[in-house]
Amino acid sequence: MSRDWTLDAPCSGRTEFTPSEDDFATEGDLKRLCGPLLDTCGPCPFHAACIATVKPAQAKFDGVAGGRLWWGGLVIAALDDVFEDELTEPKLRASCGTEAGAKDHRRHGERACPSCAQAEREMSARRKAARAKQPQQLQLDFATT
Ligand code: SF4
Ligand SMILES: [Zn+2]
Incomplete structure (x- = not known):
């Protein structure tokens, strides 16, 4: 198996990219909390893989993924140079045995x-x-x- 790309990502091991719900109450809070982290995504070569893995829209994700800041699965801030085609999320499939x-x-x-x-x-x-x-x-x- 190839090396896990997340280990090479600039945000590797940084939990503040996926803040806990206790850390913010409003969209504004989340922006203040996580907005400054967006710059870390700038040089990251894994935008598309990151979004395909986190599936922020489907997961109604709050936090930073793929050069965007997400609030309930919606993009509320983004780096200037992100590409639309990075946003493809593979459809979630229910797990087998259900x-x-x-x-x-x-x-x-x-x-x-x-x-x-x-x-x-x-x-x-x-x-x-x-x-x-x-x-x-x-x-x-x-x-x-
Ligand atoms: S795009 Fe941002 S959040 Fe995703 S792996 Fe890269 S640095 Fe981390
Ligand atoms: Zn099955």
């Missing part, structure tokens, strides 16, 4: 893999059981209103 994973397989024209199919069966069995257990009371309440 019901959402099974749906994603179908969305991509695939058959659910065995672990997703299994998860789907278990979930529908669980829902059936939950329905069976639901108190009749509810229906009575509706009937009298």
Whole structure:
């Protein structure tokens, strides 16, 4: 495997690029906190890889990634010389072994893999059981209103 590019990034090991939610309350706070970090991204050759990894828009990310400052997944500040085509985020796919994973397989024209199919069966069995257990009371309440 090739060397992890994040180790060579100028922000390597600097946690202030992904501040904790306790550190800021407003967009202005975040700008004051992280805006000055943007310059670090300037010489970084990994803008596109950074965005593809962090997926800031999909993840509703707050912090610095790819030469931009993100607030809830929106760009609120950016270096002057960033390129639009760096913004491509690979679509997130639900992990296998989940019901959402099974749906994603179908969305991509695939058959659910065995672990997703299994998860789907278990979930529908669980829902059936939950329905069976639901108190009749509810229906009575509706009937009298
Ligand atoms: S673009 Fe910025 S946040 Fe992303 S790896 Fe480079 S220095 Fe770090
Ligand atoms: Zn699967």
